[in-house]
Amino acid sequence: xxxxxxxxxxxxxxxxxxxxxxxxxxxxxxxxxxxxxxxxxxxxxxxxxxxxxxxxxxxxxxxxxxxxxxxxxxxxxxxxxxxxxxxxxxxxxxxxxxxxxxxxxxxxxxxxxxxxxxxxxxxxxxxxxxxxxxxxxxxxxxxxxxxxxxxxxxxxxxxxxxxxxxxxxxxxxxxxxxxxxxxxxxxxxxxxxxxxxxxxxxxxxxxxxxxxxxxxxxxxxxxxxxxxxxxxxxxxxxxxxxxxxxxxxxxxxxxxxxxxxxxxxxxxxxxxxxxxxxxxxxxxxxxxxxxxxxxxxxxxxxxxxxxxxxxxxxxxxxxxxxxxxxxxxxxxxxxxxxxxxxxxx
Amino acid sequence: xxxxxxxxxxxxxxxxxxxxxxxxxxxxxxxxxxxxxxxxxxxxxxxxxxxxxxxxxxxxxxxxxxxxxxxxxxxxxxxxxxxxxxxxxxxxxxxxxxxxxxxxxxxxxxxxxxxxxxxxxxxxxxxxxxxxxxxxxxxxxxxxxxxxxxxxxxxxxxxxxxxxxxxxxxxxxxxxxxxxxxxxxxxxxxxxxxxxxxxxxxxxxxxxxxxxxxxxxxxxxxxxxxxxxxxxxxxxxxxxxxxxxxxxxxxxxxxxxxxxxxxxxxxxxxxxxxxxxxxxxxxxxxxxxxxxxxxxxxxxxxxxxxxxxxxxxxxxxxxxxxxxxxxxxxxxxxxxxxxxxxxxx
DNA sequence: CTGTTAGCGCCTTCAG
DNA sequence: CTGAAGGCGCTAACAG
Numbered sequence: 001x002x003x004x005x006x007x008x009x010x011x012x013x014x015x016x017x018x019x020x021x022x023x024x025x026x027x028x029x030x031x032x033x034x035x036x037x038x039x040x041x042x043x044x045x046x047x048x049x050x051x052x053x054x055x056x057x058x059x060x061x062x063x064x065x066x067x068x069x070x071x072x073x074x075x076x077x078x079x080x081x082x083x084x085x086x087x088x089x090x091x092x093x094x095x096x097x098x099x100x101x102x103x104x105x106x107x108x109x110x111x112x113x114x115x116x117x118x119x120x121x122x123x124x125x126x127x128x129x130x131x132x133x134x135x136x137x138x139x140x141x142x143x144x145x146x147x148x149x150x151x152x153x154x155x156x157x158x159x160x161x162x163x164x165x166x167x168x169x170x171x172x173x174x175x176x177x178x179x180x181x182x183x184x185x186x187x188x189x190x191x192x193x194x195x196x197x198x199x200x201x202x203x204x205x206x207x208x209x210x211x212x213x214x215x216x217x218x219x220x221x222x223x224x225x226x227x228x229x230x231x232x233x234x235x236x237x238x239x240x241x242x243x244x245x246x247x248x249x250x251x252x253x254x255x256x257x258x259x260x261x262x263x264x265x266x267x268x269x270x271x272x273x274x275x276x277x278x279x280x281x282x283x284x285x286x287x288x289x290x291x292x293x294x295x296x297x298x299x300x301x302x303x304x305x306x307x308x309x310x311x312x313x314x315x316x317x318x319x320x321x322x323x324x325x326x327x328x329x330x331x332x333x334x335x336x337x338x339x340x341x342x343x344x345x
Numbered sequence: 346x347x348x349x350x351x352x353x354x355x356x357x358x359x360x361x362x363x364x365x366x367x368x369x370x371x372x373x374x375x376x377x378x379x380x381x382x383x384x385x386x387x388x389x390x391x392x393x394x395x396x397x398x399x400x401x402x403x404x405x406x407x408x409x410x411x412x413x414x415x416x417x418x419x420x421x422x423x424x425x426x427x428x429x430x431x432x433x434x435x436x437x438x439x440x441x442x443x444x445x446x447x448x449x450x451x452x453x454x455x456x457x458x459x460x461x462x463x464x465x466x467x468x469x470x471x472x473x474x475x476x477x478x479x480x481x482x483x484x485x486x487x488x489x490x491x492x493x494x495x496x497x498x499x500x501x502x503x504x505x506x507x508x509x510x511x512x513x514x515x516x517x518x519x520x521x522x523x524x525x526x527x528x529x530x531x532x533x534x535x536x537x538x539x540x541x542x543x544x545x546x547x548x549x550x551x552x553x554x555x556x557x558x559x560x561x562x563x564x565x566x567x568x569x570x571x572x573x574x575x576x577x578x579x580x581x582x583x584x585x586x587x588x589x590x591x592x593x594x595x596x597x598x599x600x601x602x603x604x605x606x607x608x609x610x611x612x613x614x615x616x617x618x619x620x621x622x623x624x625x626x627x628x629x630x631x632x633x634x635x636x637x638x639x640x641x642x643x644x645x646x647x648x649x650x651x652x653x654x655x656x657x658x659x660x661x662x663x664x665x666x667x668x669x670x671x672x673x674x675x676x677x678x679x680x681x682x683x684x685x686x687x688x689x690x
Numbered sequence: 691c692t693g694t695t696a697g698c699g700c701c702t703t704c705a706g
Numbered sequence: 707c708t709g710a711a712g713g714c715g716c717t718a719a720c721a722g
Contacts, residue, residue, distance in 0.1 A: 093429050
């Protein structure tokens with residue numbers, strides 16, 4: 001008798017059940033159940049006695065069993081993202097959690113690594129685990145497998161991309177408007193040759209941000225020139241290379257517009273390799289950068305709050321879960337703002 | 346028909362049960378159960394038929410019900426952090442999830458905002474929801490409430506801080522060694538007056554990083570001077586102010602050691618406010634900074650992998666969960682490396 | 691106001 | 707190899 005601690009402790013209480021509490025009090029489990037849920041149908045005095053005993057014993061109900069019988073909501077939301085290490089997604093998660101906690105729900109996490117097959121598995125697993133709904137940052141280009149019909153009716157909200165092949169709610173960033181505004185600002189400052197460091201056209205975000213760029217140019221009567229446009233996977237090395245290529249043209253751009261954080265960083269690296277004599281190149285980009293004020297480069301960014309995207313998604317989800325009648329699919333767009341980080345000093 | 350879809354679809358299948366599948370096949374639910382779990386005790390031909398029907402119907406078992414009866418593991422891990430928006434914690438989460446997924450487990454999230462009361466609630470909620478174990482980044486200074494005894498026996502692993510008042514496993518960063526090594530490097534470069542921008546002594550991490558600084562100085566026969574030491578909550582503004590204060594001393598430090606990312610950023614802001622004529626100040630700090638190469642300041646950082654911390658934590662957790670006999674509480678320390686970001690160009 | 695009966699969906703146990 | 711009985715912990719639905 002020893003190891004583990006068979007000391008004189010008051011029983012580590014493997015796992016109390018409602019009946020244990022009830023027996024100690026000489027009442028039926030139902031009484032305990034009612035006291036715990038505080039829904040009435042029980043005398044004040046009895047309730048007090050029960051709650052005192054519950055407190056004393058440290059009893060906590062088993063939510064899994066509760067949910068099984070009542071069939072009610074599990075107060076569980078599945079959040080499926082590509083990669084939590086990306087601050088965009090971790091902030092999105094913060095927003096989702098914030099709203100969930102307010103209604104007593106918890107978040108269950110799933111990462112896909114941008115693999116549509118992994119997404120399917122993760123989603124299926126979350127549904128098996130009884131989530132009330134899913135917030136999904138989609139990986140593939142078709143979302144038919146996210147139809148609630150195929151998921152026990154579990155509601156789904158897409159984040160950062162519109163649904164394709166399925167009618168569900170979604171929350172989006174104003175990619176188009178943000179990009180357009182950034183480009184307009186560069187134009188307002190007199191730039192006429194503006195390079196675009198973009199994302200693949202197959203991505204919604206990539207396509208929208210390009211569209212904003214193109215529209216702003218068009219408004220200014222400037223044609224989009226192939227040689228000023230690069231569209232690749234967001235990767236700082238590729239972005240740097242693309243920027244250097246453009247800047248080496250006989251008529252190089254006088255400004256660059258980067259379609260996301262990775263492209264902005266690549267552009268910054270390219271710019272810092274220029275010699276002091278060369279003409280300056282203006283830079284604008286999507287996504288804010290924390291240390292912008294420490295870089296010796298003026299930078300204009302399209303800023304927005306990823307947490308707000310998460311809050312909006314979770315809100316739509318709860319509304320839909322609790323809607324007796326089905327609502328029309330809704331689409332919420334989170335606005336962007338243009339922020340100038342002027343050259344310091 | 347139209348709206349909503351009252352068309353001729355094959356029933357959206359509210360929620361199939363094992364019996365539905367069984368009835369369609371004219372077998373008992375047990376047969377379906379056995380086929381699904383693939384544990385044998387069933388004929389090959391029967392299993393095939395069952396699985397085919399399951400596939401056809403798109404039936405998925407209800408894991409909550411499964412766990413209720415079998416009492417086995419839920420394959421659910423609770424992760425409790427202070428704030429997911431902090432990249433340290435989101436990377437930790439990535440590490441935890443990575444290990445969990447390998448054993449078919451999922452992560453349930455809880456944020457505390459560094460509030461010990463919130464931590465208690467979150468932990469209790471996760472336990473009620475039947476997690477197999479918890480990875481907790483502790484908020485308070487005493488962890489007695491995290492004793493598995495009080496949590497239905499749910500195992501706990503502490504991350505980024507050692508247990509106080511309770512015997513559980515933990516994973517730590519080598520705060521002491523990393524800080525010591527950084528300080529040693531500054532000393533090796535000839536610095537004798539080294540300022541320390543630190544965290545509150547009440548934090549484990551704060552105290553350990555200070556200890557490393559103090560030890561390195563002691564080794565070099567240099568006393569720790571009050572006026573070169575600042576210890577406050579990690580906040581860039583406070584750090585900047587503290588750094589400016591030190592640099593304004595009659596005998597200012599020639600180097601600064603920042604105890605975390607926030608302090609490093611504050612120090613960088615302080616340094617950039619100096620005029621070109623003033624003597625340069627060296628800077629070293631805990632935590633790497635992505636754009637270090639774009640700052641025009643040489644920077645030495647103590648780098649480590651937060652995801653590794655998460656992987657280690659989850660691994661300890663599963664080992665303990667599956668250990669038939671209780672193991673001794675273990676402590677894993679993740680190493681740090683010193684990285685130089687030389688002045689570019 | 692309180693207790694009893696039954697059963698959520700699945701699995702353990704024991705027959706056949 | 708398959709099925710029937712029973713119950714995990716809790717709560718609807720009905721009695722009293």
